[in-house]
Amino acid sequence: MPVADVLAHSPPFPIIIDYGDEDREVTEQDEEGILLALRRRRRLRHIRLWMPASNLRKLVAVMNGEFPMPEYLYINPLTSDDIGLSLPATFKGPLLRHFSLRNVTYSLSKLHPPLSAPRVQSTERIGLCSGCSGPRLCRYVLLFLLCFIIV
Numbered sequence: 482m483p484v485a486d487v488l489a490h491s492p493p494f495p496i497i498i499d500y501g502d503e504d505r506e507v508t509e510q511d512e513e514g515i516l517l518a519l520r521r522r523r524r525l526r527h528i529r530l531w532m533p534a535s536n537l538r539k540l541v542a543v544m545n546g547e548f549p550m551p552e553y554l555y556i557n558p559l560t561s562d563d564i565g566l567s568l569p570a571t572f573k574g575p576l577l578r579h580f581s582l583r584n585v586t587y588s589l590s591k592l593h594p595p596l597s598a599p600r601v602q603s604t605e606r607i608g609l610c611s612g613c614s615g616p617r618l619c620r621y622v623l624l625f626l627l628c629f630i631i632v
Contacts, residue, residue, distance in 0.1 A: 484514030488521065495550070496524045501531025503559050512539060519543050527553040534558035534566050534584070541585070545569035552576050557583040 498518050528551055537558050567586035
């Protein structure tokens with residue numbers, strides 16, 4: 482099922498972009514689906530892109546402005562054919578907690594907000610994200626399964 486149809490007809494579940502396979506070429510349909518998902522920045526929770534730098538350039542270019550919800554960002558070019566890969570200067574990810582950018586330039590101040598008082602997490606919840614308990618966990622698992630089937 483095309484990603485456009487899934488996004489148009491599904492409830493507003495959180496979106497996970499998890500794309501990367503060194504043995505598979507990125508198709509135009511793959512790129513279009515990722516671009517559509519990136520444009521729904523308020524629903525994005527997890528972004529992982531692992532593909533040739535030439536393909537990443539197109540996708541990273543649309544990551545301008547604030548991405549208010551992602552906690553995870555991983556971008557890794559498979560090839561070093563484009564050393565000028567960088568996140569747009571306007572990119573902001575205030576909730577990012579886990580990120581890995583390989584051969585991608587970025588401004589650290591755009592990835593994290595200024596530090597404030599440290600957050601103390603209850604030992605009962607270590608290993609769980611703050612929104613992943615009870616019925617909400619089922620939605621995340623369902624979304625992950627849907628994304629896995631689509632890709």
